[in-house]
Amino acid sequence: MKHRSPLITLAAVVLAFAIMFIVDILSGPPGSTSAETANPSAAPATAGATSTSPQPTETTVTSTSPSASNSAEDSKFPEKIVYAGQAEDGAGAIAVAVLGTQAAAYFCDGRSVESWFRGAVTSSDISLKSKDGATLQASLDGDHLKGTLRTKNDRVRFEINKAKKPAGLYRARGSKTTIGWIVLEDGSEVGVQTTGEESAPAPDLNPENPQVTVDGEELGAVPINGNADL
C-alpha cells in the first residue's frame, strides 16, 4: 500500500524552498543577482553587493582567509577591516573602516550627497556620528556588516561585505576640496567631491596610483582606516 501524504509534505517543503529563494533573490541589492548566479566562484567574501562584472583579480581567493574566520567565529570585529557595498534601495554606497575600537565611515550617492562618520566600536556593534548630526548604527552579522544610517529626514539600511584591496574607502584633501571614494569589490567607484558648499561627482580614482587633479591642484588620495581623523 502507498501513502501519498508524505509526498505532499515533501512537495510543500520543496515549494517553500523555492518561494524563499525567489523572495531572497528578488529582494537582493540591485544588480547583484545576475552576476552572482553567473559567476561560479566559491569564495565567501567576494560576493560584493554590487558585483556586476566578473572579478579580474580576486578569483584565487580561498575560503580560509584568517580574517573571514575571525569575524564569523567570534562575532567580533577583526582588529583592522573595511566593509564596503551598496546601500539598499540604491540610495548610495557605504564604507565602514574599523581599527581597534575606532571606526570611520563614509556614505555618498556618487552625485551630490555625502557624509563622513566617526565613532566607537564595541565587540560587534558600531555607533557613529557625522558632523551634521546624522547617525550610523551597525552590527556584525556573520561576516558582513548590517546597519542603518539616519539623517534628519531619511533612513538608509545597508548590509555590506568585507572589502578586499583595492576595494575600500579613500579620501583626498586639498586646500579647498575634499573628495571621498568608495571602491567596490567589482572595481566600480562611488565618490563625491566637495568644494566649499558645492558637491559634485568625484573624478575617477586609480587605487594603484591614487593621484587626482582638481582645479589645477594635485591631490593624493589615501586609504581611510578606522582611526582616521576626519
Add this chain to the structure above:
Amino acid sequence: MTSVPVPAPEASPAEPSGIKIGPVIIAFAIGTAVSIGIGVYGRLHPPSGHAVNIAGFSTGAAAKAFLASIVMALVIVQVVTAMGIYRRIPLRDAWVGTVHRWSGRLAVLISVPVAVHCLYALGFQTYDGRVIAHSLFGCFFYGAFVFKMLILTRDDSPGWALPLAGGLVLTGLTALWVTAVLWFLV
C-alpha cells in the same frame, strides 16, 4: 500461488511477509543525492551576504536562532510522540499520530527560511570545525528528511527503516541547533 515473476535483483533479500528492502535502499539513495546536491550548490554559488530579513528581529542571526529554536522544540515533540507511537511510553491516544505528523510538518516548514538564509547568503563554508559540521549537517538533515518521507510512503519497509530515518532526522537537526543556536547564545 500466483505467477509471481522472478524478483528483481534489488528485491532479492526480501524478508518474509512481503517486506522489501529495495525501496528503502532507493529512498536512501535519493536522500543521499539530495544532501550532496545541497552541499554542491552551497559550495559553488557565491554567497550573496544578503537575504530578506524577517521583521521584528535585531539581526538576521537572531531571527534564525529564534526560528531554529522553535524547530528544536517541535523536534522534541516529535521524539516524544514517536515514542508513544512505538509504545515506548504510555501515550496511545489517536491524537498522538496527528500531533506527530503536524508538528513535523510545521517544524520542517519553519526550518526552510533558516536553511535558505544559510544556503543563499552564506553557503557551505569550511573555515572552522563548527562551520564545517554545521554545513555538513545542514546538507545531511534535508537528505535524511527526504529519506524519511519516502520511507513513509510504503508499508512494506522493514520495521527498523522508519525509526532509523527518524533518528537520522533527529540527529541532524539536533546537531544543527547545537552548532548554530547554542553557539550563538553561549
